[in-house]
Amino acid sequence: MEKVTLRVKGMSCGHCVKAVEGSVGELEGVQKVAVDLSQAKVEVEYDPAVVSIEKIKETIDDQGYDVE
Numbered sequence: 300m301e302k303v304t305l306r307v308k309g310m311s312c313g314h315c316v317k318a319v320e321g322s323v324g325e326l327e328g329v330q331k332v333a334v335d336l337s338q339a340k341v342e343v344e345y346d347p348a349v350v351s352i353e354k355i356k357e358t359i360d361d362q363g364y365d366v367e
Contacts, residue, residue: 300330303352305341306367307359310334318362326350326358 310319316334319341323332328349333342343355356366 300344302342302344305359307334307341308365308367310336310339310366311325311365312336315364318367319359320350322352322362323355326354330354331366344347 307319307331310316312346316336319334320332323329323341323363326345326347329343330346331342334340337358345352345355359366
C-alpha cells in the first residue's frame, strides 16, 4: 500500500467530504480516504498495482474539485 496526500481546492462543507470520500473510497484498490477540510487535503491509502494516482485525481476532479 502507498499513501499520498493531495491538495484539493473547492471543498467547503460536509457534503464535499462525503462526495470525495465516497467516490474515491469506491475505487478498487483504495483502502482508506480521509478529507481534511481545514487544510484542503485528501489523504489516500491505495494499492498502486490496482489503481493509479491519476485515476484517483480524475475521480476527485469528476466530483467538481480541483486537485493541485
